[in-house]
Amino acid sequence: MSIRGRDRQIDNIEFNVGDIARSKAFYGEVFGWSFVDYGPSYSEFSDGRLTGGFTSGEPVRPGGPLVILYxxxxxxxxxxxxxxxxxxxxxxxxxxxxxxxxxxxxxxxxxxxxxxxxxxx
CATH class of the missing domain: 3.10.180.10 (2,3-Dihydroxybiphenyl 1,2-Dioxygenase, domain 1)
Incomplete structure (x- = not known):
C-alpha cells in the first residue's frame, strides 16, 4: 500500500473507548462499518471512505476522537x-x-x- 501523496493531510481518526466489542457492535449496526482487529486493544474501522480505530489502550477522553495526520x-x-x-x-x-x-x-x-x-x- 502506498501512502505517498498524503503528506500533511488528515489520515485517521482514533476513538479511545471503554469496550471495543461494544463500540464495534454500535457503529457496525448503526452505520454498517467493517472492522479489522489488531490484537485485544485495537480494532481498525472503515466506513467505506475513511479508516480509523478503536483503542482501549488509553483512557477515554472527553471532547471527541483523536485526529491523526500523516x-x-x-x-x-x-x-x-x-x-x-x-x-x-x-x-x-x-x-x-x-x-x-x-x-x-x-x-x-x-x-x-x-x-x-x-x-x-
Missing amino acids: ADDLERTQRRLEAAGAVISRQTFAFPGGRRFHFIDPDGYELAVWTADDAQA
Missing part, C-alpha cells in the same frame, strides 16, 4: 509544529507499521502525526 517526514513535521507553538504531549513512539507523536495545538486540542516505517523523508 507526514512523510515525522521529525521535520514535529520541528515545524514546535516552531509554530505546539506542545508535544506524547513523544514519538513505535507501533506495528510506523511511528507517531501527539501534540497540543494553540486552542488545546490534542492531535497526532504518524509516518509509515518505509516513509522516505
Whole structure:
C-alpha cells in the first residue's frame, strides 16, 4: 500500500473507548462499518471512505476522537509544529507499521502525526 501523496493531510481518526466489542457492535449496526482487529486493544474501522480505530489502550477522553495526520517526514513535521507553538504531549513512539507523536495545538486540542516505517523523508 502506498501512502505517498498524503503528506500533511488528515489520515485517521482514533476513538479511545471503554469496550471495543461494544463500540464495534454500535457503529457496525448503526452505520454498517467493517472492522479489522489488531490484537485485544485495537480494532481498525472503515466506513467505506475513511479508516480509523478503536483503542482501549488509553483512557477515554472527553471532547471527541483523536485526529491523526500523516507526514512523510515525522521529525521535520514535529520541528515545524514546535516552531509554530505546539506542545508535544506524547513523544514519538513505535507501533506495528510506523511511528507517531501527539501534540497540543494553540486552542488545546490534542492531535497526532504518524509516518509509515518505509516513509522516505
